[in-house]
Amino acid sequence: MKNLLSEIKKCTICEPYLDLGANPVVTAHKKSKIVIVGQAPGTKVHASGIAWNDASGKQLRKWLNVSDEVFYNTEKFAIIPMGFCYPGKGKSGDKPPRKECAPQWHTQIFNKLPNIELVVLIGMYAQNYYLKDKAKRTLTETVDHYPEYLPDYFVLPHPSPRNRFWLTKNPWFEKNVVPELQKRVLEILKN
Template sequence: MDQLLNQIRNCSHCTEHLPLGPRPIVAAHPESKIAIIGQAPGTKVHQTGIPWDDPSGKQLRKWLGVSEEQFYDERLFALIPMGFCYPGKGKSGDLPPRPECAPLWHKPLFQNIPNLKLTILIGQYAQRYYLGDAMKKNLTETVKNFKNYLPNYMVLPHPSPRNRFWLSQNPWFEEEVLPELQKKVSVCLESKV
């Protein structure tokens, strides 16, 4: 695993497309219990090199019901983005994750994490890649039907502060999805294997 993580962190596969240059961000361990597959690092995470080290990460930890210490314990959580480097600014937020990363690195990563209990797919890019045709017509419908993807996958919207409007329009998310998410996470973290 260490060798693979070094390869990923030294990847320069799409350097010419990255406005801030390559700085692949990933955290994983062979004993990781839960994988969180997000989009791509933002500028703050690019600067610090720490996954989810921003307001989105703070919100995500709250949703999961875990402490910062638990979240950054690689034996508990593998933090694997769809795009490992900051992709640049778009018209309304960051550009989509680079398409090269997931096909290049996800399979070898998951082959080295044999005892995963749960994979959390955050946002439409991760959901489209992993759910394929099983994804509903949009993110809202996919998240609303989260039970269809259990026990392997839990689907979430992005925890970005920009999604406050979505959260206010979909109160069922905090009422129905978050309690189930926190229960699943707690069970996974308590498992001894």
């Protein structure tokens, strides 16, 4: 695993298309139990090199009901975004994750993770890539039907502060889905 992560950290496949250059952010350990598959790092994560080291990460850890210490313990959590580098600024937020990363690296990483008990798919890019035709028409529908994807996948919206409107419009998520996520995560981490 160390050799593979080292190789990924040197990756420059899509560097010509990246506003801030390549700085792959990915963590994993052969003992990881839960994989977080998000979109791509933002500018703060790009600068620090620490995944989910921003407001979105704080919200995600709240949803998971885990401390920073537990979240960043690679023997517990692997963090494998759809795009490993900051993709740049788009018209309404960041650009989508680059499409080169997942096909190039995800299978290689997952092949070295024999202890995975749950993959958390955050946002439409991760859900569409992994669920393929099983993803619903919208992210809201996919998240609302989360039990269909268990026990392998748990689907979530992006925890970005920009999604406050979505969370307000869909109170069932924090009332019904988040407690199930927390229960599942706790069960896995206890073992």
